[in-house]
Amino acid sequence: xxxxxxxxxxxxxxxxxxxxxxxxxxGLLTHSAAVTAELSRGVDALLSAGVEVHxxxxxxxxxxxxxxxxxxxxxxxxxxxxxPVLDAYGKDADGLESLxxxxxxxxxxxxxxxxxxxxxxxxxxxxxxxxxCARLGLPVTVLDRPSPLSSTALGPxxxxxxxxxxxRYGIPLRHGARLGEIAxxxxxxHLEGMLELHVIDAPGADxxxxxxxxxxxxxxxxxxxLYPGTGLLEGTTLCEGRGTTRPFELFGAPWCGPEVAxxxxxxxxxxxxxxxxxxxxxxxxFSGRTxxxxxxxxxxxxxxxxxxxxxxxxxxxxxIGHAIIATVASLHPAQPLWRDxxxxxxxxxxxxxxxxxxxxxIEAGAGYEEIxxxxxxxxxxxR
Numbered sequence: 234x235x236x237x238x239x240x241x242x243x244x245x246x247x248x249x250x251x252x253x254x255x256x257x258x259x260g261l262l263t264h265s266a267a268v269t270a271e272l273s274r275g276v277d278a279l280l281s282a283g284v285e286v287h288x289x290x291x292x293x294x295x296x297x298x299x300x301x302x303x304x305x306x307x308x309x310x311x312x313x314x315x316x317p318v319l320d321a322y323g324k325d326a327d328g329l330e331s332l333x334x335x336x337x338x339x340x341x342x343x344x345x346x347x348x349x350x351x352x353x354x355x356x357x358x359x360x361x362x363x364x365x366c367a368r369l370g371l372p373v374t375v376l377d378r379p380s381p382l383s384s385t386a387l388g389p390x391x392x393x394x395x396x397x398x399x400x401r402y403g404i405p406l407r408h409g410a411r412l413g414e415i416a417x418x419x420x421x422x423h424l425e426g427m428l429e430l431h432v433i434d435a436p437g438a439d440x441x442x443x444x445x446x447x448x449x450x451x452x453x454x455x456x457x458x459l460y461p462g463t464g465l466l467e468g469t470t471l472c473e474g475r476g477t478t479r480p481f482e483l484f485g486a487p488w489c490g491p492e493v494a495x496x497x498x499x500x501x502x503x504x505x506x507x508x509x510x511x512x513x514x515x516x517x518x519f520s521g522r523t524x525x526x527x528x529x530x531x532x533x534x535x536x537x538x539x540x541x542x543x544x545x546x547x548x549x550x551x552x553i554g555h556a557i558i559a560t561v562a563s564l565h566p567a568q569p570l571w572r573d574x575x576x577x578x579x580x581x582x583x584x585x586x587x588x589x590x591x592x593x594x595i596e597a598g599a600g601y602e603e604i605x606x607x608x609x610x611x612x613x614x615x616r
Contacts, residue, residue: 468582485526
């Protein structure tokens with residue numbers, strides 16, 4: 234039975250009724266994780282339905298999601314369709330305006346699998362694309378998708394001084410929203426009627442679609458659930474598990490020992506268990522070195538199997554991220570904790586959190602709630 238018979242994403246709806254899209258030549262901002270309900274590639278399905286896709290535009294990690302963090306994987310051509318693949322990563326709205334200006338397209342369609350966290354960059358590729366299209370007078374259609382996890386918004390907003398490609402605006406750190414909601418919010422707040430935006434909503438329930446990893450270090454739903462908290466470790470000198478089969482679940486450093494896991498277990502963090510671990514990353518921080526640290530195991534919710542989309546009651550990944558960093562800071566005060574900032578830029582941890590409040594709070598020994606209270610409030614989402 235075809236995916237169009239059981240639509241879950243906006244893509245499935247469009248395949249059932251292609252007239253939902255405006256006619257004309259399309260630039261498709263997408264990646265290989267944007268699949269149909271039957272796991273066919275979105276671009277192939279659209280072309281088969283007669284949709285006039287003129288070029289593919291890929292975000293961070295490239296169209297196939299094989300590039301590591303900070304890698305757009307270059308331009309080229311899709312091996313199946315022969316369509317040109319334009320690399321959007323590393324280009325802000327100005328760069329995208331120049332990129333699109335050289336293409337003979339009438340509109341841009343965006344179909345991306347997001348994970349619900351502010352510092353995951355696909356929402357900002359979408360935002361910059363919307364801005365560029367507003368300047369060029371190109372309409373944008375967002376094909377929405379269910380969120381991988383059904384989750385409420387958590388965490389701070391963003392200080393404008395900490396705006397970057399891991400956070401343009403003050404969306405909640407774990408926003409748990411669909412990209413269509415983000416697009417409506419950005420258009421209403423920051424483009425003020427300049428953009429012709431269409432959002433085709435996804436009929437499927439959150440947490441129901443098969444998981445297709447949108448990037449190399451987001452292999453499973455457990456990773457997605459922990460990432461808004463353990464992703465903060467990228468702003469520290471700790472290894473966050475890249476280069477292992479359990480990124481953002483494992484963490485450690487050469488100077489850590491069993492005391493880290495022991496101290497975290499004493500905190501009795503809701504929804505997780507902590508295990509002492511040793512591991513050797515094949516790339517990334519401390520590549521090739523055996524590290525000592527811990528693994529964070531997400532507990533199965535009541536009545537569910539391990540790795541199920543539902544989250545344990547009371548689970549807060551941001552609290553877990555704070556607990557890890559604060560524990561290491563307390564146990565190893567002589568070790569440098571924060572990644573060095575780029576020249577003239579805030580600390581990377583400030584860009585991830587959205588303000589200096591987390592860094593300054595941990596340095597002062599502040600608790601999680603105190604740090605949240607000192608952080609910028611998030612903006613309200615356009616549901």
